[in-house]
Amino acid sequence: MTSLKKQTISGIKWLVGSSFIGRTISLCTTVVLARILSPAVFGLYSLAFIAIDALSLFKSMGFDSALIQRKDNVGKAANTAFFVIPFFGIVLYLILSISAPMIGRFLNNQEVIGVIRALGIIFIISCFGKVPAALLEKNMQFKKVSVIEISTGFIYALTAIILAISGVGIWSLVYAYILKTIYQNTMYFIVSRWRPKFEFDRKIALEMFNFGKFLFLGGAVWFLKMNLDNLLVGKLLGVTALGLYAIAFNVANFGADYFGARVYRVIFPAYSKMQSDLGDLRKASLKVIKHISLIALPFGIAIFLLGKELLIFVYGQKWIGAVGVLRILAWAGIFNTLPAGLGGIFLACGKPKLGFWITSLQVIIFFIFITPMAKLFGINGVGVVVSISSFIAFIITLIWSMKILSINLNQIYLSFKPSLIASLSMAFAIIIFKNILFQNKFSILFHYNLIILFFLAITIYSLTLLRIERTLLKEIKELVFL
Secondary structure, eight states: OOHHHHHHHHHHHHHHHHHHHHHHHHHHHHHHHHHHSOHHHHHHHHHHHHHHHHHHTTTTTTHHHHHHHOOSOHHHHHHHHHHHHHHHHHHHHHHHHHHHHHHHHHTTOSTHHHHHHHHTHHHHHHGGGHHHHHHHHHTTOHHHHHHHHHHHHHHHHHHHHHHHHTTOTHHHHHHHHHHHHHHHHHHHHHHHOOOOOSOOOHHHHHHHHHHHHHHHHHHHHHHHHHHHHHHHHHHHHOHHHHHHHHHHHHHHTHHIIIIIHHHHHHHHHHHHHHTTOHHHHHHHHHHHHHHHHHHHHHHHHHHHHHHHHHHHHHTOGGGGGGHHHHHHHHHHHHHHHGGGGTHHHHHHTTOHHHHHHHHHHHHHHHHHHHHHHHHHHTHHHHHHHHHHHHHHHHHHHHHHHHHHHTOOHHHHHHHHHHHHHHHHHHHHHHHHHHHHHTSSTTOTTHHHHHHHHHHHHHHHHHHHHHHHOTTHHHHHHHHHOO
């Protein structure tokens, strides 16, 4: 097995493993906080982060991604980036502080002003950790990155819960996030062992900017894609509706946020190293697509079929209003996760424009359809628009990837075949056993029945998968015991 393949598999294992642990911590934290805090508090927090995420696009201007992709003069490029990125962070903090009242008026919520100003300090803090974090990923030191992320999750969870119990409301989330940011970026600096030198190269800065500008533009439209629905839900339907929508989206988009995103972080530098060998890149891409689908399809289908039971079990009866939109967004979760193995191809092959235009199309769909659908059908209408746009983006991404890599439809079908057949078998089993186990919706055995059904679904999916894909067990052993 080649050194790059070992690094890639090891990186995916560490990031996915840390993602699982981190998501478990996050889920437990959210469950505890959801029982202490109200939906309105979560909605207010989501509103504040719309403004924070908007300006976060400018924190690095794509310099960190350009550093990962770069092959020569890496040391000089790192020093150059380190002196450029903090400048953007300080400017953004000042802009956010000044514009907070206008943002509050636009969002029809004055409470959000103080929250936005307090969270703005993360711009100054995080910009100093961008270069050390990028160097860790460039060198594929994902074990170190994973340990930092796991410990960061514990810091946030402990702080948020303690403060929430103390009765500080929304500020329990704000203070916890600031402390988390300080810790995370400090650890990046310590663990990377990289120290900046007073060195700035104007030519390198321009080269990195030219590479990063499309990532920045893509990030801008990505922000709109990820936040325009929240913005319009909060503005048109209120913070309570936004709180319900935010919880549903987070559950449905779990695969994309905590699995797909981690895989992407590993395969981007890996694909960058393979960019000159189309054969290896094609082979690696098909395998990544196959393995991602093994998780994305069953997870999304399970959320669709068991959304109501899951919300009651995890969050409690007061979140029952999110059931409908959760079932709709389950499909968005699938189509947001599947492209994780494809997006890195565009960057590695020097085509960042493709990702930008695909995301722009989703934003255009949002602008046209979300407002009328929200007015007609509430948060369920927003979920329909989000899911349809995710499906369209996935199809376009797949078509372009096939063109770049010279892949045919039969190869794509063979990659999806195992997960598709096994997921359909699992869905059939869930429908049958769900009707048996949940005949009495108010049974004291409700929670136990859900756990039983969960393990039944996993068992049937796994057995079906191994039956139709006999080489899969060998591949899993290779991945796990590398």
